[in-house]
Amino acid sequence: xxxxxxxxxxxxxxxxxxxxxxxxxxxxxxxxxxxxxxxxxxxxxxxxxxxxxxxxxxxxxxxxxxxxxxxxxxxxxxxxxxxxxxxxxxxxxxxxxxxxxxxxxxxxxxxxxxxxxxxxxxxxxxxxxxxxxxxxxxxxxxxxxxxxxxxxxxxxxxxxxxxxxxxxxxxxxxxxxxxxxxxxxxxxxxxxxxxxxxxxxxxxxxxxxxxxxxxxxxxxxxxxxxxxxxxxxxxxxxxxxxxxxxxxxxxxxxxxxxxxxxxxxxxxxxxxxxxxxxxxxxxxxxxxxxxxxxxxxxxxxxxxxxxxxxxxxxxxxxxxx
Numbered sequence: 001x002x003x004x005x006x007x008x009x010x011x012x013x014x015x016x017x018x019x020x021x022x023x024x025x026x027x028x029x030x031x032x033x034x035x036x037x038x039x040x041x042x043x044x045x046x047x048x049x050x051x052x053x054x055x056x057x058x059x060x061x062x063x064x065x066x067x068x069x070x071x072x073x074x075x076x077x078x079x080x081x082x083x084x085x086x087x088x089x090x091x092x093x094x095x096x097x098x099x100x101x102x103x104x105x106x107x108x109x110x111x112x113x114x115x116x117x118x119x120x121x122x123x124x125x126x127x128x129x130x131x132x133x134x135x136x137x138x139x140x141x142x143x144x145x146x147x148x149x150x151x152x153x154x155x156x157x158x159x160x161x162x163x164x165x166x167x168x169x170x171x172x173x174x175x176x177x178x179x180x181x182x183x184x185x186x187x188x189x190x191x192x193x194x195x196x197x198x199x200x201x202x203x204x205x206x207x208x209x210x211x212x213x214x215x216x217x218x219x220x221x222x223x224x225x226x227x228x229x230x231x232x233x234x235x236x237x238x239x240x241x242x243x244x245x246x247x248x249x250x251x252x253x254x255x256x257x258x259x260x261x262x263x264x265x266x267x268x269x270x271x272x273x274x275x276x277x278x279x280x281x282x283x284x285x286x287x288x289x290x291x292x293x294x295x296x297x298x299x300x301x302x303x304x305x306x307x308x309x310x311x312x313x314x315x316x317x318x319x320x321x
């Protein structure tokens with residue numbers, strides 16, 4: 001297919017629809033600040049299009065593909081879109097407030113200040129993308145996958161996420177205050193300084209996560225998985241960790257003050273200089289854990305599962321030379 005010879009000035013909605021009627025990709029077009037509300041862009045393909053500040057509210061965008069496009073400041077607020085595909089696009093200040101995106105894929109995109117406030121994302125795949133200070137307050141997500149994405153200063157306060165996988169991502173200084181996270185996974189992600197205070201989670205995984213000074217104060221972390229995570233100086237004060245798995249994790253100098261750790265699996269956990277002051281440790285298993293120089297004031301340490309001396313001896317056995 002030959003490239004379309006387009007006028008450098010912004011296309012009118014009518015001119016854009018005329019081009020789309022030819023069923024050819026729209027390449028190198030200018031849609032800057034144009035109003036395309038209500039235009040039918042179903043299955044349209046855009047390549048190297050400049051759509052900065054363009055308005056697409058109410059447009060039909062199902063199955064549309066945008067490659068190497070500039071969508072800075074574009075308005076997709078309130079749009080209901082299925083199978084939207086973005087790759088190598090610029091998304092600074094993209095407005096997705098209240099939008100509903102189902103299916104589709106976002107690859108290698110960059111953007112600062114993308115607004116997902118009160119949006120709904122379902123079955124969307126996002127990979128190798130960088131989002132600086134995205135607004136995700138009240139964002140509802142389910143069955144989405146984020147791979148190797150970088151988030152700086154993310155605000156997901158009060159967000160509701162279910163069955164969302166965020167694998168090998170970076171969440172520097174992210175805020176999940178009061179968020180509801182059900183069956184989510186942050187596996188192998190960097191969580192430096194992330195704030196999960198007052199968050200409510202169920203069966204959420206932090207497997208092999210890393211980062212210092214995380215804040216889980218007052219969070220509900222029932223059946224959470226922290227296996228092999230490295231989270232020194234994390235704050236779990238008054239958190240609920242009932243039946244959580246902390247095996248093999250590093251919680252050096254962490255605070256578990258007045259936390260509930262009932263029936264936790266803490267085998268081989270490394271927590272030297274941690275504080276368990278006032279913690280409920282009923283039925284927890286600390287077999288082989290490093291608990292040197294910990295603070296146990298007012299904690300029911302006697303309710304911890306008794307260590308198995310034979311198992312400890314077997315694990316420390318070395319063959320004779």
